[in-house]
Amino acid sequence: MLEIKDLHASVEGKEILRGINLSVKAGEVHAIMGPNGSGKSTLASVLAGNAKFTVTGGEVLFEGENLLDKPIEERARKGLFLGFQYPVEIPGVTMANFMKVAVNERRKAQGEEPLSAAEFLKLMREKSKIVELDAKLTSRAVNEGFSGGEKKKNEIFQMAMLEPKLAILDETDSGLDIDALRIVATGVTRLHTEQNATVVITHYQRLLDYIVPDYVHVLYHGRIIYSGDKSLALKLEKEGYDWLINDYKE
Amino acid sequence: MCESVRKKFVLSHFFCIFVRLLCRNIAIGYWAQRRVTRFMNNDNQNIIDKLEKSDYKYGFTSDIDTEYIPKGLNEDVIRLISAKKCEPEWLLELRLKAYRHWLKMKHPTWGHLDIPQIDFQDIIYYAAPKRKTLSSMDEVDPELKRTFDKLGIPLEEQMALAGVAVDAVLDSSSVKTTFRETLAEKGIIFCSMSEAVRDYPELVRKYLGSVVPYADNFYAALNTAVFSDGSFCYIPKGVRCPMELSTYFRINASGTGQFERTLIVADEGAYVSYLEGCTAPQRDENQLHAAVVEIVVERDADVKYSTVQNWYPGDKQGKGGIYNFVTKRGLCRENAHLSWTQVETGSAITWKYPSCVLAGDNSVGEFYSVAMTNNFQQADTGTKMIHIGRNTRSRIVSKGISAGQSQNSYRGLVRIAAKADGARNYSQCDSLLIGDKCGAHTFPTIDSHNSSAQLEHEATTSKISEEQLFYCNQRGISTEDAVGIIVGGYAREVLAKLPMEFAVEAQKLLAISLENSVG
Numbered sequence: 001m002l003e004i005k006d007l008h009a010s011v012e013g014k015e016i017l018r019g020i021n022l023s024v025k026a027g028e029v030h031a032i033m034g035p036n037g038s039g040k041s042t043l044a045s046v047l048a049g050n051a052k053f054t055v056t057g058g059e060v061l062f063e064g065e066n067l068l069d070k071p072i073e074e075r076a077r078k079g080l081f082l083g084f085q086y087p088v089e090i091p092g093v094t095m096a097n098f099m100k101v102a103v104n105e106r107r108k109a110q111g112e113e114p115l116s117a118a119e120f121l122k123l124m125r126e127k128s129k130i131v132e133l134d135a136k137l138t139s140r141a142v143n144e145g146f147s148g149g150e151k152k153k154n155e156i157f158q159m160a161m162l163e164p165k166l167a168i169l170d171e172t173d174s175g176l177d178i179d180a181l182r183i184v185a186t187g188v189t190r191l192h193t194e195q196n197a198t199v200v201i202t203h204y205q206r207l208l209d210y211i212v213p214d215y216v217h218v219l220y221h222g223r224i225i226y227s228g229d230k231s232l233a234l235k236l237e238k239e240g241y242d243w244l245i246n247d248y249k250e
Numbered sequence: 251m252c253e254s255v256r257k258k259f260v261l262s263h264f265f266c267i268f269v270r271l272l273c274r275n276i277a278i279g280y281w282a283q284r285r286v287t288r289f290m291n292n293d294n295q296n297i298i299d300k301l302e303k304s305d306y307k308y309g310f311t312s313d314i315d316t317e318y319i320p321k322g323l324n325e326d327v328i329r330l331i332s333a334k335k336c337e338p339e340w341l342l343e344l345r346l347k348a349y350r351h352w353l354k355m356k357h358p359t360w361g362h363l364d365i366p367q368i369d370f371q372d373i374i375y376y377a378a379p380k381r382k383t384l385s386s387m388d389e390v391d392p393e394l395k396r397t398f399d400k401l402g403i404p405l406e407e408q409m410a411l412a413g414v415a416v417d418a419v420l421d422s423s424s425v426k427t428t429f430r431e432t433l434a435e436k437g438i439i440f441c442s443m444s445e446a447v448r449d450y451p452e453l454v455r456k457y458l459g460s461v462v463p464y465a466d467n468f469y470a471a472l473n474t475a476v477f478s479d480g481s482f483c484y485i486p487k488g489v490r491c492p493m494e495l496s497t498y499f500r501i502n503a504s505g506t507g508q509f510e511r512t513l514i515v516a517d518e519g520a521y522v523s524y525l526e527g528c529t530a531p532q533r534d535e536n537q538l539h540a541a542v543v544e545i546v547v548e549r550d551a552d553v554k555y556s557t558v559q560n561w562y563p564g565d566k567q568g569k570g571g572i573y574n575f576v577t578k579r580g581l582c583r584e585n586a587h588l589s590w591t592q593v594e595t596g597s598a599i600t601w602k603y604p605s606c607v608l609a610g611d612n613s614v615g616e617f618y619s620v621a622m623t624n625n626f627q628q629a630d631t632g633t634k635m636i637h638i639g640r641n642t643r644s645r646i647v648s649k650g651i652s653a654g655q656s657q658n659s660y661r662g663l664v665r666i667a668a669k670a671d672g673a674r675n676y677s678q679c680d681s682l683l684i685g686d687k688c689g690a691h692t693f694p695t696i697d698s699h700n701s702s703a704q705l706e707h708e709a710t711t712s713k714i715s716e717e718q719l720f721y722c723n724q725r726g727i728s729t730e731d732a733v734g735i736i737v738g739g740y741a742r743e744v745l746a747k748l749p750m751e752f753a754v755e756a757q758k759l760l761a762i763s764l765e766n767s768v769g
Contacts, residue, residue, distance in 0.1 A: 092739030
């Protein structure tokens, strides 16, 4: 589904990604871990198409097509979803309004008719249950006045609405209390199927208790330096990164 | 206006208030704030560039047989206008008095506007379509009908639309008034100003100029001297107008200034919701528009006045466009309620301050505004809330949106008179900036002479951020749609105040103003 080959990217002339190679297939869950500043969030942003970053080399194929030459919205319509670490507030724009445009753009890209208002509201009610957000969500402005936990739940709610092929969740667990973490993680797991794939970026093993990864990768200094199965996350939790990164320190 | 001149204005403005403070020993805190924001970072050059490509959709000219009088302004022209309209002697006298006063007045310079020299002798002061007094839709000029079709507001549809009566003003003379019979049953008068002068001279004489006297300001004087037509509306005591009243103004004849005069009177306990909307065809030369709207809200009456203004704003280089100098004011008696809602997207220059004089005890004034400027447009708009009666309340919500190289100013005055015990005001002035070449300015003034007054003022400046656009894009929403959605959300509080039919049109206009802006 996703093929990343020797991806290089920089911000303001500073190289952050220095040759990423990663392959994600349908039905898989990948976890990307690593110390602060290793390039995890940059990787997510570059895949989504954030113009802040410049791709300086390499290639990314999504469903066999070149991803990097497509504008942000087209990547999204093709089924790439980014769960934001810091979701943005859009004052005055209701969730219903916002999601209606988003969902219908996704449907249009898939050759489907737009949803009627009634169908749409029904869908919203259904999906908001997955992350235990209450029905008032529809009339609230996008992330405005949301608590930290609600913002993250709202990201997963949007993921549920858009049914992406590939979801990249950037530190979706950060700042969540134990209950919210369970709700968010369970939500992600429920949305996982054999047809889609999930890449979770996280600092903590605890998220992976709920979202069990097939692969765990360690990103350091712009490269994936180590990959393993879910037991790697446990080992990192116990021992830290030092045993891995000593060889790569500059 | 250059920077130094603006500073001078502000300084002199502050000085005057300072002197007043000293003289009158004001008890409650005076509060004034001036905020000039220039947007300095390189936020999304793309959007700016594309915004500037946004075209005016309603730029076309319809070919209607028009009757002109010669260019220029003098007493003979005024007599000619008055004669053409078969006006009574008192009205001609009023016009001449206003004209003579106007001659002694100077063009206002206090606005934060760069106004080119206007040659008042190079303007045609009267033009009216030749065919008049039609009894059915069939008699309406087919060209006029097509014009409305192009605007997306066909008369037929308007008539069919439940609850909307239309007084269509094309150029200076009313062509067609609908639904009048329905209104007549309730004793409501809704007609052109010319007809009102002819059919209800006593009412017109009683109220005309009672809220905006001819000597009020430069453009009010000019308007009183040369007003060609407009709308008149009278709601009798205790009557609730059963439908929204709307007028579509449209400047059409080349080089013809429009001087509309609107008078709305809601008698004791009456209610009316009045809608005004404007679009104009594309023109090269600048066109002057100086309207006066007077509203009398008698005891216990309630008037809601809504405007969507989309006159030709000029091209991307700032050439052409309408100059819009408007005086709008309402007078509220005891327990009366007046609410102004405006969505301003058009005109090269907007100079407009819909105001409330809260004369009666317990009266309430409201002002809700969205003003959008793009390219080289300039807007200096706001409101005045004059609290005279006891326990009077007012509320101001102003939302400015600046894009391109436009300048957008909020100017407001909240005055609490010495006898206005228990007066309250809440003001909120927000500015939204798109791009790094536009300016947003606020000039709020509070002038309180009563220590029991409660005044609140909030102000924010925001921009459409890269992060917001990225967030929308990542959800599959194009940048153009995203800008529309974000602006719609920003303006929601004001748009929600518009009657349903108008809210839809207003949203369309905001979107049109930003259309082709990105993507």
